[in-house]
Amino acid sequence: MMDKSISLKKTKAGSTGSKIEAVVYKFCHWNELLLSKIVTLILAVMSILIIYQVFTRYVLSDPSGLSQELLIYLMIWLSFLGSALCFSKGLHLSLPLVFDALSEKHQSWVIVFNAMLSVILSVIIIYGGIHAMEKNIAFTSPMMQVSMSVLQSILVISGFYIILMQLKRLIDTVGINRNTLTTALVMAGIFFVMYLAWGIFQSSALFEYLVDEYLEITSTFLLFGVFFFLLALNVPISVGLAFSGLLALSLQIESQSLMITASEKLFSGLESFGFLALPFFILAGNIMNQGGIARRLIDLAMLLGRKVPGNLWQANVLSNMLFGCLSGSGIAASTAIGGIISPMAREKGYNMAVSTAINAASAPTGMMIPPTGIFIIYSMITGGSASIAAMFLAGYIPGMMMGLSVMIVAYFYAKKLNYKTDDTNYQLWEIGITVWKTVPSLTMVFVIIGGILSGVFTAIEAGGIAVLYSLILSIAYKSLDIKKLPKILFDSALTSSVILFLIACSGLMSWSMTFASIPDAIGEILIGITDNKLLLLLLMNLTLLVVGIFMDMAPALLIFTPIFYPVAMALGIDPVQFGVVIVYNLCMGLITPPVGTVLFVSCSVTGEKITSIVKPLIPIFILQFIGLMLITYFPFFTMYLPTLFGVN
């Protein structure tokens, strides 16, 4: 994945330092093994639980209310423990742009700096976690009736593990020697001086003036200034988000409350049933990968489109649209489909950076093509002015436009790279065999689509069913060695944790933006600039694109719809059209670095660096932007279907 396998170790064997190092290392290593076993077990239990949930509701007609809540908290525990593990393996996503250009010596400084930053974050989480547990002891979860402090204890546990795992990483990369210790001491001194300086500044008249009179601007500068500074230093994006959020909040909240609030926020940022789709579809994708299931499916798509150059890419886009349409989750689509396509693309010698970009850019189409939860949330924010049924119909054409943009670019890339079309004249029986081989895999699509449409399970539970079905099929195909299952579970758990931890941290940053009223300020500025309808729409779109760079879809939608909606209504725009424009816009944000969940998932699926995906993404992004302008200025694209069916 993102492991750069840096080894700058300079310790000589036999010295006292290395003996201590060996003991510490052994202890860390033992804990890492334990942690690996635990996350594997948690994901296995979760998979069984979600299938059990479908079984009790559909077969027994006696739904288990407990399983849903239990699943959410298991997922939170999984993400915190798994993300601690990722610190030891260096799996957390970062942007190594500047880092790669540094000399070895400077790199080792940066590594020590990053390690210390993670440790400081852990200390904050441990301290805040202990106090949150104390405070929330009387608060019980609705179904399990378990005290919140028991559930939140994971903050403290994972805090300790992050420190241990970070220590192991440090030994692995630079080793504990005199150089490292000196660097660490100097950095600690710098951190301490900065902390003192910040404290003195906070009690100054200037600080009070800035916070009282210019809270929004001060917060914005602090938030983004710190974030970009940390990103440049190759700090994991999640840690960078958390720190910039913390600093911006420190303008308004005193330090003890801040640590508690931040810890609670990291925990609660994941308390949503919707995120469960992620680990299950990642797991299902990994099983299918090993089991050769979807591969047969894609073989068929390739055979049908064999006259188009780069037909694997076209198959990827089509499958993403189909799959995303089912799951309503860009993350699920990009892992499930991307996970299958990428080994094939590698085998066939496709350009992997372009492949990753194509998978990423086409995955969000499923959030536009109904059914999709994001439209339901929008409809709820508008108090039902935009009906869900109308939203669903309005999403079809823009969703397909988004997919088409990717297909066009994929076609030209394939032409440019001289990918051959397949000119073999296949015999009918050859085609027949390919089709026959895909029957069981095709059945899987029918099971999932049919199951959701007939109400046997929800789109999220479909992830669990996909796990079960792909497991059964892989065993039947004898293509999956059951002994490999723990490894698959483990890999899926890590991939999920990286992204879930990132979502939790970006939740903290979004919250700090809201807390400083930054979105309100943006709304006021926009209306202050102009009252020209066309210009205002453009400005709102551009603002949302910028917002989408830093924020995940759901928080951005929740925060900005209420700000822009009244403006749009005053301009006489249909609430349905406006909703589709916002969602389309934020879909584009899912693939823009530094905060783009679908982009991250796609990169971790193929193992490509985020930085190498940016270039191939640009032409796709331009086409999708043209699509955005079309649906913004021509209501036809969104309103045609709702008007045709008389729903509004």
Next chain:
Amino acid sequence: KTYKLASNVPADGPPGLLLQEFAQRVTDETDKRVRIKIFANGTLGGQAQYLQQVQSGVVEMGLINSAMMENIEPSFGVLNLPYIFRTFDEFKMVMDSDLVNKDLFKATKPQGFEVIGFLDNGPRSIYSTKPVASVEDLKGLKLRTMSSPTYIEMLNLMGTSPTPLDFTEIYSAMQQGMIDGGEGGLGALWELKFGEFAKYGVLTEQTRMVDLIIINNRVLDKMGAEDAETVRRLMKEVSEKSYAVIQTEADKSMALAQEKLGVKIVEIDKGPLIESMRPIYEKTLKDPKKGPVLKELLDLQKRSL
């Protein structure tokens, strides 16, 4: 000083508008000494999340419904009991009583906050995609409910089959026939277009989930006695106003659901349903925290089991 009030309801729905009115009047009548800024739509998080922040004082005020409150202060559970309010008058009488305003609303003080008022939410009933004319027809219906043990037991006692689902999944779950309907305010038939599938709104009126306005303990002290008194008085006025506003709004929505979506609003004999809740009451009376409060409340209503 500006105080933050977190809510997860839309800014322009009836409860949202009532809160805005409250905030505006507080600003005006304290000569801007107390300004209340509302963070609607859950922009500061869900209820469980900002409840923790009101406790620590990071956010000063919040809107928490009585079901959520039960998770932190179990005695509020008596307000959530099915058919604890059999009529609107009974509801109004209890909400105006000292039992609620003096005892219950101050019971959370040790947790770091108190309740200064409430917003009525109207009664919760049952909506169904299948025809319902009598209590018998409810038997076996798969109904969506919140993840709450009380609500699940209540729907079981009504003879239905409760299905806990996320709120955002209701619409598509009805469309796909996963559930036959749900439990909630009938205004949603029009407001959230549930009436596109659920053609029967049955006036079972089993609970009234109120929205409680909570405030951190230290905040009222810091405001000074006079301003704190103004805030309390205005909250009380808004609470009383909420009865009529919510009723009018629900009636309007139900009329629109009937007219535009062809929904049938069905009157039903609540007698057998009220009777069927006896086990919940017996269990609650034995509960060390809820029992005494329930007993007082039943005395107040001059009603016994």
